[in-house]
Amino acid sequence: MLNPFQLPDRSRADGRPLCPWETPEHADLYVAVDHSQDEFLKYQNELETDSDFRKSGKLVLITGPEGCGKTSLMHRCAWQTREDLLLHHSEIRTEIIDLTADGLVGLDSQARSRHICHRIHDELHIRRVFEQDKNYDEIEKRSDEPAQFYPYLSRLLLNAELVVVVLLPPSELVDEVRTYGTYVQKMIAFFSESSYDSVAAIESNLASKPMIHLTLGVLDETDGWAFVNSRLSRATTQSIPCPTTDEATVLRFMQTRIRGRGQTTIRELQMTCESVFEAAIKSTSSLVEYGDFTQYYAEKAWLA
Incomplete structure (x- = not known):
């Protein structure tokens, strides 16, 4: 399985933003959030x-x-x-x-x-x-x-x-x-x-x-699924095998995160999803659940 949140021409370590003038594939990766x-x-x-x-x-x-x-x-x-x-x-x-x-x-x-x-x-x-x-x-x-x-x-x-x-x-x-x-x-x-x-x-x-x-501003509760669904749909269209999740799970995560911190951003959401889905791949899990998100934040000591 592959990580749908891994950006073309990017490693998890560099964390650079999308840059379509440098990497043309990035032009199709922008999602209408916020x-x-x-x-x-x-x-x-x-x-x-x-x-x-x-x-x-x-x-x-x-x-x-x-x-x-x-x-x-x-x-x-x-x-x-x-x-x-x-x-x-x-x-x-x-x-x-x-x-x-x-x-x-x-x-x-x-x-x-x-x-x-x-x-x-x-x-x-x-x-x-x-x-x-x-x-x-x-x-x-x-x-x-x-x-x-x-x-x-x-x-x-x-x-x-x-x-x-x-x-x-x-x-x-x-x-x-x-x-x-x-x-x-x-x-x-x-x-x-x-x-x-x-x-x-x-x-x-x-x-x-x-x-x-x-x-630009911070995300609302519905932006989470808009972003995640866009990445999962892209993987499906390209026949890329990857873990999946559902709207209810992402909505619950976003509600908890926003309630706990007061806000969340697209950078945090990208980093979180990339890490959570990478952990699912390593454990050969085909489904990302709410507990996977809370586990990630517990390990990072960012639990709200």
């Missing part, structure tokens, strides 16, 4: 309304509590950006620069901004996106001055017919996100995420380029 699908459709609509990066860039802020799927949604929106450009502006290339894992906690806003400029330069240089070496030298000269770096980079990208999508590290700094609104240029899209309420509240105060604000 209101994540509505937020994705909101971004799709923004692309349909304003898809020409030669006229303007974008700043997208995704906010919500820890573990609610912000980075996963960010990757999905980056993927959709590339797909949309391929469909409507096929002459334009797309480079996605993933800096979400860059740890910048403790640095001030200016130091973080300079770090991002240097990282963008390095990634573009490594990928050899420009034909002339002098272009890399020119943007490197400006890497310590973001206000000069991005306008110059924008001109190079326009000439190269290249859109750069930058996935920024999580931010707890209001000023940092606000500043990226001033950095937005043609052919450049910034995606930022934050778990901080103060950052989520800055939208009405952003006196720069319009910002697309997507919000």
Whole structure:
């Protein structure tokens, strides 16, 4: 038997979120829990309304509590950006620069901004996106001055017919996100995420380029079965043998978990199901029951 919650191109140890622009199979693994699908459709609509990066860039802020799927949604929106450009502006290339894992906690806003400029330069240089070496030298000269770096980079990208999508590290700094609104240029899209309420509240105060604000939250009782059923149905469709469970079991687990902790998230649900179903496979059990969930939390000392 196989684990229906094991993600393609992922091990249980790495715990990375879905990333369809890197692993195409992930595009079909998103499940409409919480209101994540509505937020994705909101971004799709923004692309349909304003898809020409030669006229303007974008700043997208995704906010919500820890573990609610912000980075996963960010990757999905980056993927959709590339797909949309391929469909409507096929002459334009797309480079996605993933800096979400860059740890910048403790640095001030200016130091973080300079770090991002240097990282963008390095990634573009490594990928050899420009034909002339002098272009890399020119943007490197400006890497310590973001206000000069991005306008110059924008001109190079326009000439190269290249859109750069930058996935920024999580931010707890209001000023940092606000500043990226001033950095937005043609052919450049910034995606930022934050778990901080103060950052989520800055939208009405952003006196720069319009910002697309997507919000995520925690799961309700019915989201559990929607997620589990989606994974089990996918396994059935692909004739993948795996343990199963039923709606009543998952609903009872979700009710107990939410009542005990006050909330649960998609990240926790994914980790729990992957571990519980893996234990069932190891014990050659074809049915996952409520006791299997409680046993998992008892062993992890997370019992509510």
